Amino acid sequence: MPQPLIATNDFVVKFANVNGSGSASANGLFAKSILRMGVPIASRNIFPSNIQGLPTWFEVRVSEAGHMGRRGGVDMMVAMNPQTWDRDIAEIEAGGYLFYDSTRPMPKSKFRDDITIIGCPLTEITNAAYSDPRQRQLFKNIVYLGALSALLDMEVEAVQHCIAAQFKGKEKLVPANYAALEMGRSWAQANLQCPIGLTLKRADKVGDRIFVEGNAAAGLGAVYGGATVCAWYPITPSTSLAEAFEKYCTRLRKDPETGEKRYAIVQAEDELASIGMVIGAAWNGARAFTATSGPGISLMQEFLGLAYFAEIPAVLFDVQRAGPSTGMPTRTQQSDLLSAAYASHGDTKHVMLLPEDPSECFTFGADAFDLADRLQTPIFVMLDLDIGMNDWLCEPFAWDPNRRMDRGKVLDAAGLDAAQNFGRYQDIDGDGIPYRTWPGTHPEKGAFFTRGTSRDRQARYTEEGAPYVDNMQRLLRKFETAKSVVPRPIMRAAKEKARDGVIYYGSTSAAMKEALSALEAEGVHLDALRIRAFPFHQDVADFIAAHDRVFVVEQNRDAQLRTLLMNEESIDPAKMIAVLHYDGTPITARFIQAAIADRASAANVLPFRKATP
Amino acid sequence: MTFLPKPKLHHPKLPTNTVGLTRRDYEGAISTLCAGCGHDSISAAIIQACFNLAIPPHRIAKLSGIGCSSKTPTYFLGAAHGFNSVHGRMPSVLTGAYLANRDLIYLGVSGDGDSASIGFGQFAHSMRRGVNMTYIVENNGVYGLTKGQFSATSDKGSVAKKGAVNADQPIDLAAIAVQLGATFVARSFSGDKEQLVPLIEAALTHQGAAFIDVLSPCVAFNNHAGSTKSYDFIREHNDALNKLDIMVNRDAITVSYAPGEVTDVMQHDGSVLRLRKLHEGHDPTDRASAMHHIMERKAAGEIVTGLIYVDPEPTALHESLGTVAAPLNALGDSELCPGVDALAKVNASLR
Ligand SMILES: Cc1ncc(C[n+]2csc(CCOP(=O)(O)OP(=O)(O)O)c2C)c(N)n1
Ligand code: SF4
Ligand SMILES: [Mg+2]
Numbered sequence: 017m018p019q020p021l022i023a024t025n026d027f028v029v030k031f032a033n034v035n036g037s038g039s040a041s042a043n044g045l046f047a048k049s050i051l052r053m054g055v056p057i058a059s060r061n062i063f064p065s066n067i068q069g070l071p072t073w074f075e076v077r078v079s080e081a082g083h084m085g086r087r088g089g090v091d092m093m094v095a096m097n098p099q100t101w102d103r104d105i106a107e108i109e110a111g112g113y114l115f116y117d118s119t120r121p122m123p124k125s126k127f128r129d130d131i132t133i134i135g136c137p138l139t140e141i142t143n144a145a146y147s148d149p150r151q152r153q154l155f156k157n158i159v160y161l162g163a164l165s166a167l168l169d170m171e172v173e174a175v176q177h178c179i180a181a182q183f184k185g186k187e188k189l190v191p192a193n194y195a196a197l198e199m200g201r202s203w204a205q206a207n208l209q210c211p212i213g214l215t216l217k218r219a220d221k222v223g224d225r226i227f228v229e230g231n232a233a234a235g236l237g238a239v240y241g242g243a244t245v246c247a248w249y250p251i252t253p254s255t256s257l258a259e260a261f262e263k264y265c266t267r268l269r270k271d272p273e274t275g276e277k278r279y280a281i282v283q284a285e286d287e288l289a290s291i292g293m294v295i296g297a298a299w300n301g302a303r304a305f306t307a308t309s310g311p312g313i314s315l316m317q318e319f320l321g322l323a324y325f326a327e328i329p330a331v332l333f334d335v336q337r338a339g340p341s342t343g344m345p346t347r348t349q350q351s352d353l354l355s356a357a358y359a360s361h362g363d364t365k366h367v368m369l370l371p372e373d374p375s376e377c378f379t380f381g382a383d384a385f386d387l388a389d390r391l392q393t394p395i396f397v398m399l400d401l402d403i404g405m406n407d408w409l410c411e412p413f414a415w416d417p418n419r420r421m422d423r424g425k426v427l428d429a430a431g432l433d434a435a436q437n438f439g440r441y442q443d444i445d446g447d448g449i450p451y452r453t454w455p456g457t458h459p460e461k462g463a464f465f466t467r468g469t470s471r472d473r474q475a476r477y478t479e480e481g482a483p484y485v486d487n488m489q490r491l492l493r494k495f496e497t498a499k500s501v502v503p504r505p506i507m508r509a510a511k512e513k514a515r516d517g518v519i520y521y522g523s524t525s526a527a528m529k530e531a532l533s534a535l536e537a538e539g540v541h542l543d544a545l546r547i548r549a550f551p552f553h554q555d556v557a558d559f560i561a562a563h564d565r566v567f568v569v570e571q572n573r574d575a576q577l578r579t580l581l582m583n584e585e586s587i588d589p590a591k592m593i594a595v596l597h598y599d600g601t602p603i604t605a606r607f608i609q610a611a612i613a614d615r616a617s618a619a620n621v622l623p624f625r626k627a628t629p
Numbered sequence: 630m631t632f633l634p635k636p637k638l639h640h641p642k643l644p645t646n647t648v649g650l651t652r653r654d655y656e657g658a659i660s661t662l663c664a665g666c667g668h669d670s671i672s673a674a675i676i677q678a679c680f681n682l683a684i685p686p687h688r689i690a691k692l693s694g695i696g697c698s699s700k701t702p703t704y705f706l707g708a709a710h711g712f713n714s715v716h717g718r719m720p721s722v723l724t725g726a727y728l729a730n731r732d733l734i735y736l737g738v739s740g741d742g743d744s745a746s747i748g749f750g751q752f753a754h755s756m757r758r759g760v761n762m763t764y765i766v767e768n769n770g771v772y773g774l775t776k777g778q779f780s781a782t783s784d785k786g787s788v789a790k791k792g793a794v795n796a797d798q799p800i801d802l803a804a805i806a807v808q809l810g811a812t813f814v815a816r817s818f819s820g821d822k823e824q825l826v827p828l829i830e831a832a833l834t835h836q837g838a839a840f841i842d843v844l845s846p847c848v849a850f851n852n853h854a855g856s857t858k859s860y861d862f863i864r865e866h867n868d869a870l871n872k873l874d875i876m877v878n879r880d881a882i883t884v885s886y887a888p889g890e891v892t893d894v895m896q897h898d899g900s901v902l903r904l905r906k907l908h909e910g911h912d913p914t915d916r917a918s919a920m921h922h923i924m925e926r927k928a929a930g931e932i933v934t935g936l937i938y939v940d941p942e943p944t945a946l947h948e949s950l951g952t953v954a955a956p957l958n959a960l961g962d963s964e965l966c967p968g969v970d971a972l973a974k975v976n977a978s979l980r
Contacts, residue, residue, distance in 0.1 A: 226979035236975065242965040244957035245728045247721075264975075268967040276953040278964055280728045282946075285754040289721040292714070292751070296725025299712060300690065300733075301958030304725060322715050412976040417969045420962050454958065455690040455710035455726070456733045463687060465703055467713040477658075477703065 018111040020132050022213040025055050025080035027091040029164075029214075032104040034097050036068030042157030043074040044407075045178045046164065050078055051227060051409065052174035054219045058084045058526065060406045060602060065252065065346045071100045080219050084373070084409060085527025088606035092214055094160065101126065113212055115164065117156075134208060136163050141199055155196040162200025169211035171218065172201065226375075226412045230403035231307075233374035234333055235260030236413065237381020238305055239268055242421045243331070245304035246281045247293035249312065252345050253401035254335035257307040287312035291319045294330045298323075299466060301426070301454035303385045305331035310352045311341045313359065320394055321360030324491075325468045327441075327450065329388035329424070332356075333381070333397045335404040338600045347600025348401035350522055351572035356396045357550055357580055362469070363488065367498050368396040368550040372525035373403060375410040376548075380503070382415075389424035391498050392449060400571070402523040402602040425451045432461040440464040440475040441487060448493030495551055502549035505556055508532070510541035517543045517563035518595075518612065519556075521577060524569055524603050531608035538609075540616050542567070550580065557585045560592075567612055569595040571603050646683040655680045657707040661700070667819035667845030667860075668698050668767045672705045674822055675736070675765075678829035679706065682877060689734045690726055694719040694748060697774045698740035698767035698845070717748025720755035720764070724946070727760050730956035731947045734833060735762040742772040745781035745800045752802070756809040756838050761945040763832040764840045766802055767819070769847035770858035777850030788855030801927065803937055806840040807920050812943035813839035814919075816934045818863050819846070824934060827873045831936065834877060834900040837943025844932070868926060870935035871913065872905040896941050904936060913939055 021027065029046075033039035040061075047059045058077040064070035077087055092113040095104045108114060110130045116122075118135025127133055138159055142152045158179075165175050176194060183189045204210055235257050238246070248258040258281070265279045284290040290306040297304035308316070313334055323330050336352045338344035356368055367387065369380040380397050388395045425445075432438055432453065438461060441450045453462035464475035472483040508529075520528045525546055532544055545559045560566050560581070568578040575594035582589055595611045597603040643651040655676040660669050679686065686708040693699035695716035702711045714722040723737045737755075744752040744766045755764065770783040779787070782802065783795045806814045813835040817825040825843065832839035844863050846852045852859045857866075877900045894902040894914065904913065911922045919938040926933045953960075 224976075224980070226976050228979045240966055240972070242960075242962070244960060244965065245725060247725065247728075268971055269965070271953055274953070275951075277951050278953050278957070278960055280947070280950050280952050280957060282724070282728065282758070282950075284721065285750055288718060289724075289751055289754065292718045292721025293725035293728065295714075296692070296712070296722035296727075297729040297957075298725070299722070300726040300729035302725075302729030304729070318715050319718065326712075412979075413972055415969050415972050419966075421965070453710075454730075456688055456730065459685055459687050460708060463708050463710050465711040465713065 018130055020113070020213045021091050021109065021111040023091070024215050024217050025078055025219060027078050027214045028087055028089060029076045029078070029092045029094065030090040030104075030107070031074040031094040032097045032100050033072050033074065034099070035064060035066055035070045035072045037157070038154045039072070039096065039157050040074070041182065042161045043076075045175065045182060046161055047076050047407070048178045048227070049165070049170055049175040050076070050216060051222055052177055053171055053216055054222050055080055055216060056082045056084070056221050056409050058086070058409065060086060060402065062601065063346050071097050078216065080221050082221060083526070083530040083605065085530055086602050086604040087530070088604035094164070096160070113214065115160070115167070132212065134167065134212070136160065136200070136204065136208070141203060145199060158193055158196035159200035162197040163204040163208075165197070166201045166204035166210045167208065167212050169215040169217070172197075222409065224412055225409050227407050227409050228374045229256065229405055229407050230371070230374040230377040230399050231257035231335060231405060232260040233377040233413065234381040234397060234399060234404075236264050237378040238331075238385070239264045240378070240415060241303065241382035241385035243303045243305050243385060244279050245294065245297035245302045246279070246306070247284045247290040247297075247304070248306050248308065249284050249287050249290050251309045251312055253337050253405045254307040254309045254312075254333060256405065257333050257335060287315040288319065291316040291323075291330065291332070295319060295323050295328050298329045298388070299326070303331070303389070305333065305384075307333040307335065309335050309337050310339045310355070313352055313355055317360050320366070321362055321364050322468060323394045324360065324364045324366065325362065326466050327392040327452070328394070329392050330394040331384045331388050331397065332394060333399060336398060336400040338598075344600045346401070348523070348602055349571050349598055349600065350398070350400055350524070351576065351598070352398065353572070353576035354579060356398065365495055365551070366394050366396055367391060367502060368398050369503060370398050370521040370548050370550075371403065372522060372546065373410045374408045375413065377403060378413045383503070386422040387501065390422055390449070390501060391494060392424060392452060393494070398522065400523050425449055427451050427453050427457070427462060429458045432458045438462055439473045441471065441473045441490070443490050443493065447497040448490050448495070449497060499551045499553055502551070502553070504553050505548055505559070506546045507555070507559065508544040508546070510543050511536060512541045514541040514543045515564045516567065516616065517545060517559060517565075518567040518569060519545050519547060519559070519577070519581070520569040521547045524571060527603050527605045527608055528569060530605035531612070534605065534609045535612060538613060540613060542612070547577070552581070552584060556581070560585065560587055565591055565593055567593045567595050567615070569603070569608055571597050573598045646680055648683045648685055650680070650683070650686075652676060652680045654708070655686055655706055657702070657704045660704040662697055663849050665848040666697065667769060667847070668701050669704070670819040670822065671765065671767050671825070671843050671845055672701045674825045674829055676705050677822070677826045678833060681826065682830055682833060684734060684833070689736055691736045691738065692719050692723045692726065693738040694740070694743035695774070696740035696743050696772070697847075699738060699743055701767070702738050717743050717746070718751055719743065720748065720751035720760070723762055724755055724758065724760050727762060727946065729958045731761070731952070732956050735760070736833070737762055737764045739764070739766050740773070741766055741768040741770060741780040741782040741802070745802055749781070749800070753805070753809055756806050756811040756840060759810070759812065759838050759944055759946050759949065761836055761947070762838060763829065763835070764838070765829070766840075766842050767845040768802070768842055768858070769845050769851050770856065771847050771851040773847045773850060784857040787857045788853075790850050790853055801923075803840065803842040804920065804923055807916060807923075807938050810838075811840045811938075812837035812940040814938040815840070815936045816842045816844070816932070818844045818867055818934060820860060820864070821867070821934070824869065824872070827875050828936065830875045831873060831900070831902050834875065834896060834898055835939070835943065836897045837940070837945050863932065866930065866932045868931035868933050870908045870911050870933050870937065872907065873936050874903040876901040876903060894939055894941050897943065902936065902939065907935070913937060914941070
């Protein structure tokens with residue numbers, strides 16, 4: 017038996033549960049109680065595409081150092097699901113801990129001898145205390161929370177505080193939950209060696225950060241960004257984004273006197289209708305968006321081409337998942353990059369924003385509407401399931417009180433009267449962005465007919481080649497303009513001069529930061545660039561040019577960002593090394609570290625020390 | 630080809646409507662459809678109806694899908710914004726436009742291919758949602774623009790120009806609109822201006838989902854013997870349910886009728902639909918009986934036209950959503966952005 021793991025405020029606990037057993041709320045209480053103790057955590061749900069009965073997992077990474085990505089590995093398993101027992105046991109690190117319901121005896125072969133086994137007769141305890149089967153089930157979760165609080169030396173006041181907060185408005189339920197908590201806690205204190213080697217200790221590392229899921233943040237961003245029309249069709253993992261928009265609108269966007277809504281939400285019949293409504297609303301001057309995932313983006317393809325050529329400021333939130341529809345809908349990936357960037361037929365390219373965490377989902381969620389209006393084109397905000405559906409500890413949402421909506425180049429009646437010879441597709445300013453008018457603006461001026469590409473600068477119908485090319489060239493100029501207005505990439509320079517670089521984006525960011533520090537400790541120094549938008553800012557090409565080799569870390573099979581970089585920046589493929597994680601779970605720091613260390617050493621370019629396990 | 634707008638040379642003596650515009654002010658670019666195409670007559674009827682109602686043209690937004698029929702919005706109301714969207718998807722684009730600004734009048738133009746085949750779903754859902762619009766299908770029983778394939782409204786047994794016989798059951802869009810909850814449903818014929826113009830006027834004043842199925846012969850591909858959508862066939866089988874006069878703002882009623890001869894339906898906006906009944910057993914305000922009546926007449930081989938169904942007190946989508954009276958696209962920062970204090974509260978709730 018190896019030495020049992022000993023760590024304070026730095027370990028991973030994983031809960032293996034059955035979907036629909038009520039475990040989610042107890043697990044959430046566990047996570048929040050640790051935050052309450054001032055210790056940062058990163059938590060992730062791994063759940064099936066099912067409502068009841070299938071396995072789910074909840075992983076809590078406790079990290080006083082503030083690592084928000086997945087580390088990889090499990091130090092303590094709370095194994096509540098017999099179905100997945102074997103694989104759950106196998107996942108525990110050597111020296112780790114297993115917590116399980118010991119009511120029914122298990123054969124010795126079902127355990128491992130290199131871990132500490134902690135049995136607690138949860139069923140027996142709850143059967144003795146409750147007669148109602150539903151109560152027995154629900155309180156079992158709180159009982160194990162109580163036992164864990166003793167084993168990990170959690171402050172019971174922190175847990176109680178979180179229980180009280182959870183039942184705000186239903187205060188009647190609080191005492192019963194306190195009692196169940198105490199049942200588990202006192203049983204553990206009386207019967208088990210408490211605490212174990214993994215312990216929690218009050219710290220002051222959470223600060224003013226908030227704990228929120230990316231979908232809620234993006235939905236709130238849309239409220240702040242001035243969106244008034246939302247048309248959507250339910251699809252995991254994007255559904256909670258539209259729901260959050262509705263929730264926040266209900267709270268923040270009703271006329272205080274009449275209670276009438278300053279927004280319209282339509283659950284459309286499918287994704288074609290969703291994007292059609294968004295296009296119609298945006299054409300008519302409202303800020304409009306849809307929230308969807310890969311299969312929805314596929315269905316929207318034809319309309320996206322129209323929106324590109326008709327120059328409609330539509331906003332799309334794509335919460336990416338593993339495809340296709342019958343694939344792994346509840347698993348995370350960054351695999352829609354290419355289908356969004358080049359969505360539709362004809363020559364099209366689209367602007368994408370790539371937020372790294374919920375805080376940026378809020379910011380980009382609002383910015384997307386300014387960008388859409390400014391650039392008169394669809395804007396994709398690319399979340400993924402990991403950011404979208406997990407609560408992340410992140411910077412609080414920030415808003416500049418002086419900020420005003422940038423509605424872009426829109427001529428009102430006075431503007432039309434002042435303008436000489438308005439033409440919808442003229443490039444007056446040389447930035448490729450024309451002026452538009454909304455329907456109903458002026459009795460005589462500014463009306464035009466919106467269609468695809470068969471038009472001249474005055475929006476008159478034509479099928480001739482020269483005006484077509486003229487228009488297509490202008491659209492390219494507009495895309496050039498986009499490069500300077502989308503969020504710039506962020507560079508993190510290595511401590512020592514580095515010959516290699518790494519590029520990453522989106523939800524990979526948290527694990528990447530940790531991997532970079534770990535690599536640095538091994539003597540592998542890399543400059544890192546976090547890309548935040550497409551089209552790429554000039555900084556991206558400069559960064560690649562400044563390095564011998566560039567690792568491109570992403571969560572898909574086909575190295576989609578790498579393809580986009582090679583294609584758009586004419587970069588030699590040999591220089592770009594793909595580091596790919598795509599099994600549907602969020603990428604881990606350990607994975608990145610190992611993948612880069614491996615290649616860095618194989619090429620023998622950098623000083624390299626093997627990582628100590 | 631480049632089409633320049635038609636020069637607007639106004640005859641000084643052209644009659645004007647109550648907003649001081651002449652009929653010519655409601656025209657658009659010169660049509661490029663085949664001479665004799667039914668769709669052009671529908672454009673003319675739309676122009677006439679808008680002129681009669683004295684709607685300022687820029688207060689209308691005209692939207693369409695793809696097809697010869699969907700091209701027509703270029704040929705009327707040149708001072709209105711138009712949107713030629715994608716095939717079969719006009720209803721969603723129109724719905725979005727209506728959500729953005731409830732103050733404009735929305736006119737959707739589509740074809741039978743556009744609405745009964747590729748866009749059948751969107752057609753259906755826009756009806757059941759109560760989008761406040763006038764939705765006109767220019768129904769010729771074929772795909773005109775792709776050169777004469779059968780559409781889903783082609784009657785079973787109808788013969789194509791090249792001799793093929795249609796074996797599939799037709800979709801009756803008007804009957805389906807009634808079933809789906811449209812609050813104004815009519816059918817007419819492009820060749821019957823007298824019937825069509827007041828129906829369009831009534832639809833434009835209707836404050837809910839108004840649908841008109843207009844039979845509109847395609848002279849290039851579906852006007853031969855054996856077609857059930859030809860001028861001759863429709864003239865022979867046209868069975869009008871009623872005659873409609875529409876009175877907006879309580880216009881002087883010029884003709885007097887014997888008691889019992891007319892039914893007046895007052896719409897929500899105050900306009901009155903005066904119906905002279907031609908069919909016994911048809912009550913245009915009773916959805917179930919209207920449905921039953923058109924099915925019965927259809928079984929007898931007749932094409933019923935006229936006002937099929939109207940709900941004078943419709944609930945439009947904005948009412949069911951409970952949105953503010955002001956157009957959403959007119960709301961500014963102070964109305965839309967909750968501000969920093971509200972955000973501080975949200976942050977606090979997430980700690
Ligand atoms: C996605 C897509 N598929 C096919 C077409 C080709 N298409 C253009 S018009 C049309 C049929 C139009 O028929 P209808 O709506 O009846 O209009 P009509 O020309 O008869 O007035 C088709 C199939 C298209 N434009 N888009
Ligand atoms: S092909 Fe038919 S529908 Fe099209 S313009 Fe000619 S007559 Fe009209
Ligand atoms: Mg047709």
